[in-house]
Amino acid sequence: MLYFLSPFFLSPFTDITGGIHSHQMLGRCAQQEMALLDCLEAYGFGRGVKKCSYLIDDFRECQTHMKQFRRFYEMRRERDRQIAAKKLCGDKMYCSPVVDSY
Structure with a gap:
């Protein structure tokens, strides 16, 4: 799990x-x-792995962006599911986000 923190x-x-x-x-x-x-x-190090687990998770997310990628993947999968179910069609299929949505 934390092999990269201590040699x-x-x-x-x-x-x-x-x-x-x-x-x-x-x-x-x-x-x-x-x-x-x-x-x-x-x-x-030994006790800090348990006590600092929330910081370890934050640092790992900053390095890998896995939660962000999973969220993007799930949104894309849901959009593809709605397209296959004919709920989205035409111009609504691939709309760009609103300008201030970030």
């Missing part, structure tokens, strides 16, 4: 190269990663 073998080399694959250099997930690492540092 299997700790050494001075892993301490030096630990920051290479972080999101702190202008990454979009920098704030979530920092909050997660602060929480894990406060509780320790």
Whole structure:
């Protein structure tokens, strides 16, 4: 589950190269990663996995966008189902969103 947060073998080399694959250099997930690492540092890795699970979920969503993709996929599937059931036809089939809907 959290194999990417802590290295299997700790050494001075892993301490030096630990920051290479972080999101702190202008990454979009920098704030979530920092909050997660602060929480894990406060509780320790073993206990922090349980205590900081909500931060882990937020950080993983920021990295992968899986919830956003699933939502998009389900909306597309529902639209395709309505098209197949002839509830949507003509211009309503593929309408663009309203301008301020974002």
